[in-house]
Each structure stands twice: as structure tokens, then as C-alpha cells.
């Protein structure tokens with residue numbers, strides 16, 4: 001008899017129930033959850049990261065009960081949000097947040113970082129990671145923008161599949177693509193509020209990373225807490241079963257987000273009772289409910305099966321997937337943390353990957369008159385809230401959920417510490433050769449970071465203005481999870497360095513770039529807006545940017561910095577852009593005096609299509625490392641699929657005709673026949 005056949009209905013429903021640690025931290029409650037209620041999964045931390053030993057003791061305690069004191073001995077599947085490294089284990093390696101990882105345009109580096117994260121998860125005894133975030137960052141106000149790989153669906157898809165592949169490479173840690181679908185586009189920008197998206201928009205801009213990660217074999221998915229056009233995704237049979245399972249062929253476990261089934265009743269008001277909420281979610285196709293702290297889901301689901309509303313074979317389908325995942329991860333034979341795996345935690349090698357990632361993410365947005373790199377002998381006036389803050393380097397989800405308590409951080413330098421060792425810091429702009437003003441956002445996570453105004457807070461703008469007004473060349477360093485508007489201080493600055501939230505090796509990496517020990521190579525993975533009301537994305541249509549004059553030319557696109565912006569201390573030139581069939585070639589030359597890395601971005605544009613085409617879309621990218629004078633021919637292969645767009649019926653359409661291929665300032669036209 002199979003395991004599933006031996007399970008009672010209550011045991012099966014228990015497997016579909018996930019509780020947060022805080023609800024079961026007390027021993028009696030833990031025993032009740034596992035033994036009496038047959039709970040199959042637990043998640044999260046209580047307030048702060050645990051030590052490695054703390055995790056081991058906790059997981060042992062949990063698995064002891066699950067394997068020894070229950071009828072079937074089924075181990076618990078423990079889930080955790082390691083969204084930028086092992087951020088819930090003390091001393092865990094902290095990478096740049098995804099927005100910075102995206103700036104590297106380097107899928108190999110993203111994969112390596114995910115491998116490190118998985119090793120440290122396993123070392124902690126945690127086999128299920130709620131990452132990567134594959135929401136596409138097309139609403140810069142959204143407080144989870146920094147968790148995304150930026151605004152471009154193709155970039156997010158390539159990096160998302162790399163993250164899944166890396167995270168799951170050992171076969172012992174499951175990745176979770178989240179949050180399917182449309183979560184990142186709330187109309188107001190506030191977290192967990194409705195997205196007003198058309199079907200085409202969803203498919204063109206938000207679905208591709210999930211499609212790619214599902215194809216890469218992601219073991220799990222977490223659903224969006226919000227709604228698309230009035231339909232909460234976790235109640236939508238169409239999005240969950242027809243599209244995710246049917247079209248994307250996703251075979252893994254579908255978990256709902258925190259309390260979301262309850263919210264169908266209490267927030268969305270699409271379910272008059274909790275029982276209706278459970279029925280809707282189950283019929284939509286969920287496998288597991290992050291309840292996260294009660295048994296209402298389990299009780300109502302039991303009642304729904306008992307009264308025949310939901311057939312037991314529907315429950316079996318979900319439980320089979322959950323058991324398969326537990327089996328695949330080796331939990332049935334190895335439910336306990338592996339002591340040997342501890343050696344894989346916070347190693348020098350892992351820290352070096354974090355350092356490489358931080359360095360590669362840093363994006364030089366402006367460098368007038370070569371104000372950077374700084375002379376090693378320069379006298380530097382360093383100021384701004386980010387100069388002495390560790391939390392502004394690491395952002396949300398760092399040893400605590402909000403990331404605002406640096407007392408839990410391992411020893412790491414602030415930017416002031418990192419610079420003090422390498423240049424002469426002076427006390428006033430009058431004594432300085434250059435001023436470095438470190439601005440941005442302190443850490444936040446989820447709705448706690450909701451804002452009503454994308455503009456950088458006034459006191460910070462005033463600080464930058466006053467320093468710029470002293471006549472000393474000024475460099476702004478931005479530590480921020482989303483592009484806060486800096487229009488009033490950008491022109492007065494000679495240099496602008498975007499560091500995102502670069503993680504535990506961030507301060508040294510910024511110092512390396514400021515001093516020229518590292519040649520910056522990051523590229524902006526989103527459009528940096530100049531005005532809070534002009535949030536126009538890179539792949540807009542011509543009609544989105546019609547100017548106000550009578551002739552209404554499509555020229556009203558003036559972001560602060562365009563998608564893909566990123567300067568270097570050397571220069572690169574492109575020539576000989578040619579398209580032959582679907583093969584695109586371009587020659588890149590390092591025309592400067594330093595070795596450097598260039599991200600080569602290929603965009604395409606269809607001249608005419610039945611539905612208004614985008615002015616450009618990212619079609620391919622790669623990076624090349626070149627010494628001065630060196631040239632490389634970069635070859636990209638396009639496909640009809642890349643040149644397709646989503647038609648009115650929601651399906652991809654390819655229309656023959658003329659296209660542009662664009663790399664840097666070069667454009668060449670080519671035609672593709674039917």
C-alpha cells in the first residue's frame with residue numbers, strides 16, 4: 001500500500017497545512033500541531049535569525065516529534081525566506097538584493113549566489129526556500145521592488161531560471177518561484193493592493209519569468225496575495241490551474257502566501273465565509289495553505305470533503321505533490337540537519353561570491369569630468385545617512401524581517417569604515433577635494449515600506465543641495481531599494497553611483513569602485529524616473545510619450561536614467577551591427593585605457609504590427625571582458641518567438657515584416673518573412 005493510501009483524510013489535510021513558527025514555538029502547541037493536527041509544514045523565524053546551532057536544535061526538536069511520535073513518521077517540510085542569501089541564519093552570507101543582482105546582467109553569477117544560498121540553507125537544516133522572487137518590477141513605488149530582477153521580463157526570466165537552477169542544484173533544497181502572478185504591479189504602488197492589468201499585459205510582462213522558472217524545474221510556487229482586475233489570484237482557477245499547471249506545465253507544490261486564504265473572506269470579500277474561501281482556493285488549485293497560525297483551513301477543508309463538495313481525489317492530488325517533494329528532497333531518509341553541512345556555512349568562498357556580486361552590481365550613472373575614480377590622495381568629505389549605516393547597505397530581510405536592527409549583523413564595515421582605511425576623510429566640504437554624499441532608503445520589507453511619494457525625502461535632498469552649493473565636486477552614492485526621485489540634486493552632482501542594497505560586502509565594494517580598484521560594470525535594470533508622475537518604462541509604446549505640443553511628437557521620454565545605463569572607467573565602442581537571417585553580430589571594442597566588462601544589450605523593435613508595438617524590447621544580452629584595444633564579435637541568435645508579441649487572444653503572434661536591431665547607438669533594419 002502506498003503512503004498516501006495509508007493516510008487518513010485528517011492526515012492528508014494536515015500535510016496541506018502550513019503554520020508559522022511563532023504559532024508553535026511553545027512545546028505543547030508544537031506537539032498539538034504535529035501529532036494531533038498532522039501539520040506537514042512550518043515556516044519562518046520568530047523575530048530574528050537563529051544561529052546555526054539554534055536552527056539545528058529547533059529542526060531536531062520538530063523532526064523528533066514528527067518522525068517518532070506520529071503514526072506515519074512523516075517529516076516536516078520547513079520553509080524559509082532566504083531572499084538574498086542566508087538572511088535568517090546568524091552570520092549567513094548576505095548578497096545584494098535581486099535588483100542589484102539584476103544589474104550584473106550575469107546569469108552565472110546569479111546561479112552561483114543561489115548555490116551559496118542553498119548550501120547555507122542546507123547547513124541550517126532548511127530544505128525549502130521561498131525564493132526567487134520572479135515578480136517583474138514595473139511599479140517603482142512598490143515596496144518589494146528591490147526583491148525583483150527589475151522591469152524587463154526577458155532579463156527577469158533569464159536570471160530567474162538561473163536562480164532556480166542554482167538553488168536546486170544539490171537536489172536537496174527546493175526553490176519557490178514567487179509570487180505568481182501580477183503582484184508587482186499594484187496600481188497605487190502599495191503592497192498587496194490590486195493590479196489593474198489586461199490579460200495581454202500579464203502575459204507579455206509578468207508571466208515570462210514564471211514560464212522560464214517552471215521550465216527550469218522549480219519545485220514550488222507561492223501565489224500572489226493581491227488581485228488582478230478584481231480576481232484574487234489564489235481564487236483563480238484560470239490563472240492557477242489552467243495557466244500555471246496547464247500552459248506552463250508546472251508540476252510542483254503550490255502554496256498560498258501568508259493568511260491569504262483567510263483574506264479571500266476578510267479582505268477581498270469574494271467569499272462570504274471561511275468555508276467558501278477554502279473551497280475557492282482548493283478549486284483554484286492550491287496544494288498548501290500558509291494559514292499561518294490556526295486550523296480553520298484544515299477544519300473547513302475537512303468539512304468540505306465530508307459533505308462531498310470537494311472530492312477526496314482532489315486532496316490526494318495535492319498531498320501526492322507534497323509527499324513527492326519531501327521524498328525528492330531526501331527528507332524521508334534524512335529528516336535531520338546534516339552536521340557535516342555546517343562546514344559549508346559562511347565560508348570564505350561564499351563571502352567572495354558576495355563580494356563579487358556586490359562589486360558587479362554597482363552602477364555608475366554619471367561621471368562628469370571624470371570625478372571618479374577618486375585619487376588615492378584625495379581629501380574626501382563624507383556625509384549622508386548611508387555613510388554610517390549598515391541597515392542601509394543590506395535592506396529588508398536581513399537577519400530580521402524589516403532588516404532595521406543592526407545589532408544582529410555580523411561584523412562588517414560601514415562605508416565610512418571602508419573609506420577611512422583608504423583615503424583621508426575631512427570634516428568639512430571646505431577642506432575637501434571631493435564630497436561623497438550617501439543617500440537613499442533605510443531598510444524596510446513588504447507593506448511597511450509603502451510610500452505616497454517616490455521623491456527622496458526632503459532632508460536628504462537639502463543635504464545634497466547644501467553640499468553641492470559649497471562648490472566642491474560632489475558624488476552621490478545611492479543606497480536604495482527603488483528609484484527615489486533625485487531630480488533636484490542630480491544635475492548639481494558630478495558623479496552618481498547606484499549601489500542598490502548591496503549586502504554585507506557592499507561598503508568595501510562601493511569603496512573599491514569609488515577608488516577605482518574595481519572598474520564598475522553594473523547596468524540599471526529599470527528606468528530611473530525623473531518625475532514621480534512620469535513612470536514610463538523602457539518598453540513603452542510611441543503613444544505613451546506623446547509630447548504636449550500641437551504636433552504631438554513621441555519625444556516625451558526623459559527619464560533620469562534609461563534602462564541599461566551604466567558607465568565604466570574605460571570606454572566601449574560598437575561597430576558593424578549586422579543581421580543575417582536571425583543571427584545578429586556586433587563588434588565591441590574597449591577603446592579606453594583600462595580593462596573592463598561591458599554588458600552588451602540587444603533590443604528589437606517591430607516597425608508595424610497589428611497591435612501598437614513597443615519602441616524597443618530587450619531581446620538578448622551578454623557580458624564581455626576586454627583589455628584596452630581588444631575587440632570581440634558578439635553573436636546573438638534571435639528566434640521568431642523573441643520577435644513575437646502577445647496578441648488579443650492572449651497567444652503569441654509573429655507578424656512578418658521589418659524590424660530594427662539596436663545595440664548601443666547602432667540600429668540596423670532587417671526583415672523576417674512569414
Ligand code: BGC
Pocket residue numbers: 043044081130178222257258446
Ligand atoms: C510574503 C512572502 C513570504 C511569506 C513568508 C509573506 O508576507 O509575502 O514573500 O514568503 O510572508 O514569510
